[in-house]
Amino acid sequence: MSSFNDIKPPKLSPQLGAIHPINQVKDFLIDLLQGYGFTAVDGPEIESEEFNFDMLNIKKTHPARQMHDTFYVNNKSKVLRTHTSPVQIRSMLDSNPPLAITSAGKVYRKDDDATHLPMFHQVEGMYIDEQVTFSQLKDLIHKIIYAIFGQEIQIRFRPSYFPFTEPSAEVDILSENGKWLEVLGCGIINPVVLENCNIDSNKYSGLAFGLGVERIAMLKYGVNDIREFYKSNLDFLSQFK
């Protein structure tokens, strides 16, 4: 029969916390893109209209610039960036091609419902060199999508419209229930944007793409309501250890 001396107290299992699932997905994507040769760069969340809109070929009359879509601060002198694309502009102004950057962070739009939030996260990438083509963009996008969703996933490219890319595409994946789900926007950088950043568009061309981090997280984790990510509920967060 065992004695007191044989008794060992129960093992003290560590009580782990968790990195926020949105940051887990964001970091995963940034690491992935760094592995492809992109350099991670950062930019401010409070931006000038010039960098957030004008330089990206988003005209003064574009609906996105209206007060009902964009947060303005300091007596309309600045905006809360509506996308991470101003970081592309800053990179193009700072460095000469060839240039491959990726940027991730918070962006803001004046939305608030079950599928949209006033703050969410984007990850973007941009590559500029001589003779960058749409067919190369497709190669890169396939690699990214396969890395996130697996090699078996079915992908569809659709024409779309973004003022800063031309041609532009949206990329869908086929879900298990047979529905196409949009996961990524991309395109060939509009020559107007290159010229705005003093890059010779006759010599250089570029590609750009952007993903919504919440969108990817919702699909990968099976979260249906985007608001769950921002309740700071430990019962929710502790699942992502």
Place this chain on the structure above:
Amino acid sequence: MKFLYKDLLNFLSEKPSKKLLSEKLFQLGHEHEIAGDIFDMELTPNRGDCLSLNGLARDLNVFFGKVQPYKIYEGDILPLNFNFKNLSTDACPKISFLEIEIEGAIAAYKPYLENYFSLLGNKKVNFFTDVSNYISYELGQPTHCFDSSTMNNQLTFENKICQESFKTLLGSNINLDGKNCIFSVDDKIISLAGVMGGKSTACSSQTRKVLIECAYFKPEEIIGKSIKYNLVSDAAHKFERGVDIQAHEKVLRRFVAIVQDHAVIKNFKIQTFDDAAIDQSRIPFDLERVNKILGIDIEKEKYLMILNKLGIEINNNEVNVPSYRHDISSQNDLAEEIARVLGYDSIKSKPLDIKNNLNENIKHIYKFKNFLVQNGFSEVINFPFTSSKDKKSITIDNPLDSNKRYLRTSLKSSLLENLQYNERRQNDSIKLFEISDLYSKDDQTNQERKLGIIISGRRGHNYADFSKKLDFNYLNQILNEGLENDIFTIEEISRADLKTKKKDKIFYTEVLIENIPADMYKDYKPIEEKINFIKYQPVSEFPSSVRDFSFSIVDFDKYNIVIDLISSLDDDILKHAYVFDFYENKKLKEIKVGVRLIFQSVLCTLSEEEIQKTLHRLLKPILDLEGVSVPGL
């Protein structure tokens, strides 16, 4: 924009199935949903030219051929001598007016017109307005009908600053302010141009003489007006995206033809005020550039054929863009046209070898975050909007919630809210952190990246920590493992102002990320080890129930069996189970193991009966052991 499948087929030579039509619309970039015979289109904002049957058919011509299924009035039309003054030709470079007078009653609507209302669910208003709405559906050009009997004096168009009330034809009163495109008679506004007409000049079922206005308004003058005045306007939707400045005569001749189908026309006259110097968009022919953009090698004949089918002509080595295609102005735009027709999925991928001038990656404090996680801290992300203002706060000019119009300058209040939220959800051990950029202003906008940490409650749920509280010393000790002592200050947050009955002390600290030592900026893990995409389980919104048991073990041979059984407890409604107490009573030769079971359902509040039933099932294998008991159970 919604259309009937059969209506679009009338515009096409070939008659594709719904499935094939849907596939080709997607290939061309026209998203949609299908419900029965109705296609509900979600067109990109640069393709205003496709907001009609005619426009979609023009785009689909390359696949199915396009025909003109409708008749237009081909005869001569008398000139109208209309008293009109355009004071803002920049905003409205071209405008046409058609005056029609009919006699007698309106015949029953022909099927093409009737179906537009009955099958698409559109609401009839009056005959002339109904024709106007139908033509917009068919040809994409909005027109507006004024009852001629209400228009005795000069009509004036002007883009000007207004500050007056205006009653729309739907009866709502709107207060105009700022710059607006308006039509006026005798200085009284009768129509918010490009958006909605007014009540005072609206047609009715009695109208027999009508003035139809057909205009080109510059998109930038119309954008945002319908949202600003909360008006639902199909006309504004189209003008904002750009209509065809060359289409007026065709549209008005079609109007005449439809009226002729339904009534006897006494007379009709037309007049156009054209102040536009039409500058057709021309792009140099450069197939090599288009091939380079796409990374393909399309032949000249095929390139020309595709452009031709899209209505784009080549003359004198120049690509002439049709007046309805406001989205084409460069070689990249032409490349997109080719890619759309070939199909994006048909363009083969080519390997990309990335060359890069930049080598410096931004530094992430993965290691420090992982250190916190290992110690039980969970990361949160909060919105930056707050009601708290300090002298450096940045103000949001147009907040979503007017009570939260400032950007936070500290993480404290957000983390305090997170802590209280979790306390209300019966969480008794809370360790949270957040890393975020914070913004403030003095002479300029300042940006700081900060880490905030908040703790309160039990140190942990293990028996070693259960009865200890999270306190100053705990946090100080944790932080001192990774940080220099002089870069953080721990404060106790008083509960005096918090609406809570909790007594546990709250401690908080905020650290500038730039002060965190460089050796905390390392520790990348390989990607495949970095993330585990678990399938999330919905979180319960119902209260949990706690049950504590103290197992007395006098047969020490059973000790390990008991511990194993406790660690393997499992049930759908068992949220947590842990050993919160362990005591060896050498005097009584007894081991005490305290176990806490927390029950919660995602479906409902659990009844005592449900909990007892589950408890009985879970505990029976333990209590059946000889020498193991729960005193008092």
